[in-house]
Amino acid sequence: MRLETRLWKTAKAFGPKDAVVSGEGRLTYAELDAGSDRLAATLLSLGINPGDRILMLLDNGCDAVLGFFGAWKAGAVPCPLHPTIKAEKLAAILESTGAAAIIAQNRLRGTVEAAIGTTPVRPRLMIAQAGYADLGEALSFEQAIATNGLTALPIFADPDALALIIHTSGSTGRPKGVMLSHGNVLAACEAIVTYLGNTTEDTVLSVLPLSFGYGITQMVTMAMTGGTLVLEKSFAFPRKILERLAEVKATGFPLVPPMAALITGMKDLTPGFLPHLRYITSAAAAMPPAIGQQLRYLFPDTRLYLMYGQTECLRSTYLAPEEAHLRPASVGKAIPGTQAFVVDEDGSPVLPGIIGELVVEGPHVMQGYWRDPLNSAQALSPAAAGRRLQTGDLFRMDEDCFLYFVSRRDDIIKTRGEKVSPQEVEAALYALPSIREAAVAGIDDPIFGQVVRAYVVLAEGVELGERDVIRHCAGLLEDYMVPKSVEFRAALPRTTTGKIRLGAEQDNPSNKGNAA
CATH class of the missing domain: 3.40.50.12780 (ANL, N-terminal domain)
Incomplete structure (x- = not known):
């Protein structure tokens, strides 16, 4: 069975029930099924073929859910990307995937067009939430989900067909596209x-x-x-x-x-x-x-x-x-x-x-x-x-x-001939109620190879010094695990998925300045 088949079965059983709610917008299962049908018909009319990749740059909302199921009904492969992606990274993914289409919100059009301009790939561009803006050669997403297209969509039955390419956050280098089947x-x-x-x-x-x-x-x-x-x-x-x-x-x-x-x-x-x-x-x-x-x-x-x-x-x-x-x-x-x-x-x-x-x-x-x-x-x-x-x-x-x-594996800190798990040190830090957020990393040291450094965000109104944190950790951890230094920050950098990661500034430039 495929993903769009599961939606069809649910829509048949629970058509009037709310499927997606986002702000003031909402879609019943019947509306989600019908809207994604019309989007699929539009994609097929544009020449999208089974297996073609479609990049999606959409905020959480009804449009994104319609985008996934519309792509699946057309036999295509959604490649969802976080809307904060930068043009250079988007261009690399566009060229790697050879995407046939991009669905993006109007506010991201500049980023998308800048990325397209640096690659030989020429995807069809579909813009959502453009209002009365001049779309040029781009298509309107709202029109695509409102226009009746083919009388009958093709039926795809292969559960081993590609359903998603999800790009990793790039913590170990260039993002890899993870291929998942239906x-x-x-x-x-x-x-x-x-x-x-x-x-x-x-x-x-x-x-x-x-x-x-x-x-x-x-x-x-x-x-x-x-x-x-x-x-x-x-x-x-x-x-x-x-x-x-x-x-x-x-x-x-x-x-x-x-x-x-x-x-x-x-x-x-x-x-x-x-x-x-x-x-x-x-x-x-x-x-x-x-x-x-x-x-x-x-x-x-x-x-x-x-x-x-x-x-x-x-x-x-x-x-x-x-x-x-x-x-x-x-x-x-x-x-x-x-x-x-x-x-x-x-x-x-x-x-x-x-x-x-x-x-x-x-x-x-x-x-x-x-x-x-x-x-x-x-x-x-x-x-x-x-x-x-x-x-x-x-x-x-x-x-x-x-x-x-x-x-x-790459996060293990090697100090004094011992291996330290950052998670174990972070757990000790979080046991101190005054600490709201914590992260740990290894810092190069000429004698020990690496030493442990803690990065912490304090709860509002709390005053705590480096010695207080180190003393707390010394009561819970073996001596080689105890941080040798503590850096206090207003916030810790995060990836677009909400994870705390000290190298996240490089992957998500929007985090810069938030964790100095």
């Missing part, structure tokens, strides 16, 4: 629906960008189950989002740990203030146990699911809420229908407590990296069911086979 996405989302227990009664509010795998799974799981997806553009104003959660009576709220830190840092919130909230999910980074504990205090009747995943498989593991108080640092076990285990450098499973690389197997594992056979071959190998993915992330497993994230 079967990959559906396998991951069916597993997610299983453990979250999603139904047509769910309303999920998401601020996660739809250029991000974690955000895309919110859209797909709601379309699969007939739930309602409420999209917000960002988490820039946390109190507004909390008010919106109450207003729409959201039952699900996906977040990343930095968002959780901002919520738990609000001192005037009353436990249980969102009685309709059935579950919270956390992914994209490790949840510091202290923050997880505060979330459970603020939301005593809400189930907290701690998860781990990569773009290359969307989701790998989850920790059932009833285990959270027993293993607050764990990310649980493999999602249903898949396997996840820790191996040594020879690929052999390791004993409990031994650190190794996490390997993931199942039908959700990607097809490979776009036009990158070398990296694809290094990351993938055949498995009994689906493929085996070498995640490159360091993990350990306890005696009960629960998994614990240790570090990205």
Whole structure:
């Protein structure tokens, strides 16, 4: 089965029900199905062929959801990109993918045209929210979804056909295009629906960008189950989002740990203030146990699911809420229908407590990296069911086979002949209530090779010195793990997906100046 088929089935069963709500806009399932049909017909009339790539630069909203399903119904491959992307990076992706079309909001037209002007690729350009602006040779997105085209769309049946190319954030160099088939996405989302227990009664509010795998799974799981997806553009104003959660009576709220830190840092919130909230999910980074504990205090009747995943498989593991108080640092076990285990450098499973690389197997594992056979071959190998993915992330497993994230392989700090996990130091920092955000990195040192430096953001109105932070850490960590210096900042840099990363300024120039 393919993604657009799941929408068609849901629209047939729940046509009048709200599918997407964004600001003042909303689409019922019948409207989403019909609008995406018309968009697909327009794309086909422009000469878009099955397998053609379509770059999408759209904020969270109804247009983005229509864009995904319209592209799938035309047999095309959406390549969602964050709207803050710069022209140089966009040009590289445009040339790499050879995109046949670009769908973008009018405010981004200058960036798109600048990118097109530096490549030999000449995609058809479709502009959304242009109002009465002169579009020149570009087409109107609004007209495309309102115009009746073909009387009948072609039917595509191959679940192994490419559904998405999601570009990684580029933390290890030039972004790689992760290729996911319809079967990959559906396998991951069916597993997610299983453990979250999603139904047509769910309303999920998401601020996660739809250029991000974690955000895309919110859209797909709601379309699969007939739930309602409420999209917000960002988490820039946390109190507004909390008010919106109450207003729409959201039952699900996906977040990343930095968002959780901002919520738990609000001192005037009353436990249980969102009685309709059935579950919270956390992914994209490790949840510091202290923050997880505060979330459970603020939301005593809400189930907290701690998860781990990569773009290359969307989701790998989850920790059932009833285990959270027993293993607050764990990310649980493999999602249903898949396997996840820790191996040594020879690929052999390791004993409990031994650190190794996490390997993931199942039908959700990607097809490979776009036009990158070398990296694809290094990351993938055949498995009994689906493929085996070498995640490159360091993990350990306890005696009960629960998994614990240790570090990205490249993030490990080597000091005094020892290896330090930044996550372990960050967890200690977050245990100090005065710290709102924290990150750790290794700094070159002529004697020790590297030493640990902490970067922290203090809670409002708190006064704390470097010695106070170091003394706190010394009470919780082995001496070689204790930060040797502390840098206080007004904010920490983030990627476009909300992760804290000290190198994020290079990938997301809009962060510059926010974390000096």
